[in-house]
Amino acid sequence: MDRVMRLSSQRAVVIFSKSSCCMSHAIKSLFYDLGVSPAIYELDEEPKGREMEKALQRLGCNPSVPAVFIGGTLVNSTNTIMSLHLSGSLVPMLKEAGAIWL
Structure with missing residues (x-):
C-alpha cells in the first residue's frame, strides 16, 4: 500500500495498468491525446x-x-474517467493538478 501511495503522488497523473488490458490502453491513449505525460506502471x-x-x-x-x-x-475506474471527460470536467482537473497547461 505504501508503495502505491508513494508512486501515485510523485507525478500529476499516475496510471496503474496492465500491458494486456484494453481498457488500460484506452485510458492511456485518452491522456496522451489530451497532452498529458502520465507516469505509467504496468503491474x-x-x-x-x-x-x-x-x-x-x-x-x-x-x-x-x-x-x-x-x-x-x-x-x-475507466467509467469515471470517461464520464469526467464527456462532462468536460477532466481537463480542468488535469490543469489544476499541473498535468496540462493549455
Whole structure:
C-alpha cells in the first residue's frame, strides 16, 4: 500500500495498468491525446506488481486496472474517467493538478 501511495503522488497523473488490458490502453491513449505525460506502471511487468494490484483493490479499485490518480487522488475506474471527460470536467482537473497547461 505504501508503495502505491508513494508512486501515485510523485507525478500529476499516475496510471496503474496492465500491458494486456484494453481498457488500460484506452485510458492511456485518452491522456496522451489530451497532452498529458502520465507516469505509467504496468503491474504485469513490475517486480512487485501483484502486491501493488492487491493494494489497489484494497483502495476500492475493482477491477484493479486501470487505476488513475490525478494530483495524488484516486479517480479510479475507466467509467469515471470517461464520464469526467464527456462532462468536460477532466481537463480542468488535469490543469489544476499541473498535468496540462493549455
